[in-house]
Amino acid sequence: MGAGNGATMRITGYKSHGVAAAVALVNAVTTRDGDDSEDGLREVLRANGFFWQQFEPRDAEPFRRWGRTLRPFFEATELDEAVALLNELMMEVPMHPHLADHEPHGLHIHYAPPSARLPHRFRATTLMNLSELVVEHGLSRTGVCAAPGCDRVYADTSRAGRRRFCSDACANRTNVAAFRARRRASRDADAAAEAEARSGAARPSSENAGH
Ligand SMILES: [Zn+2]
Numbered sequence: 044m045g046a047g048n049g050a051t052m053r054i055t056g057y058k059s060h061g062v063a064a065a066v067a068l069v070n071a072v073t074t075r076d077g078d079d080s081e082d083g084l085r086e087v088l089r090a091n092g093f094f095w096q097q098f099e100p101r102d103a104e105p106f107r108r109w110g111r112t113l114r115p116f117f118e119a120t121e122l123d124e125a126v127a128l129l130n131e132l133m134m135e136v137p138m139h140p141h142l143a144d145h146e147p148h149g150l151h152i153h154y155a156p157p158s159a160r161l162p163h164r165f166r167a168t169t170l171m172n173l174s175e176l177v178v179e180h181g182l183s184r185t186g187v188c189a190a191p192g193c194d195r196v197y198a199d200t201s202r203a204g205r206r207r208f209c210s211d212a213c214a215n216r217t218n219v220a221a222f223r224a225r226r227r228a229s230r231d232a233d234a235a236a237e238a239e240a241r242s243g244a245a246r247p248s249s250e251n252a253g254h
């Protein structure tokens with residue numbers, strides 16, 4: 044996740060780094076190329092403004108479990124389904140909202156109790172930020188990458204909100220493939236039209252017959 048994404052994170056007036064963090068965790072834990080090692084998990088936390096320094100080896104399994112738990116949210120195609128999942132999870136994750144002021148976010152809301160450890164805080168923040176995204180945009184901003192063969196998820200927090208791919212690489216790969224397919228199809232169509240024109244010339248059509 045590049046630094047450029049950070050600048051576009053604040054779409055709705057509150058801090059939604061939990062959305063990007065949820066995406067990064069789901070991709071680390073549930074995809075073919077994901078890195079769910081302890082270092083991989085630390086990187087998810089570091090890249091998304093969580094206190095990665097507080098990560099302990101015993102946290103790895105709770106984080107992996109949470110990544111698997113959140114994946115169905117990104118796969119959901121019905122809003123009801125996604126809402127039910129988030130509601131169920133919010134019942135399971137004790138919340139105790141309070142204000143916190145620390146880098147890199149400045150003043151923002153923590154949703155877990157002040158005493159909660161890192162995995163609990165991560166669960167609370169990702170849940171609340173995903174819920175806020177759904178309230179604002181339904182399921183139009185989240186999904187599984189549209190590139191053939193890619194199983195990564197994405198969340199689009201840009202203003203335009205037209206993203207369907209996990210990355211520029213997948214978008215480019217798919218667009219190039221689509222362009223080639225179109226070009227092939229139009230070449231085939233040209234060839235067919237040419238062949239038809241040739242056979243039409245050889246064999247006078249009924250329309251030509253009168254001339
Ligand atoms: Zn914080």
Ligand SMILES: [Zn+2]
Nearest residue numbers: 188193209213
């Ligand atoms: Zn992709």
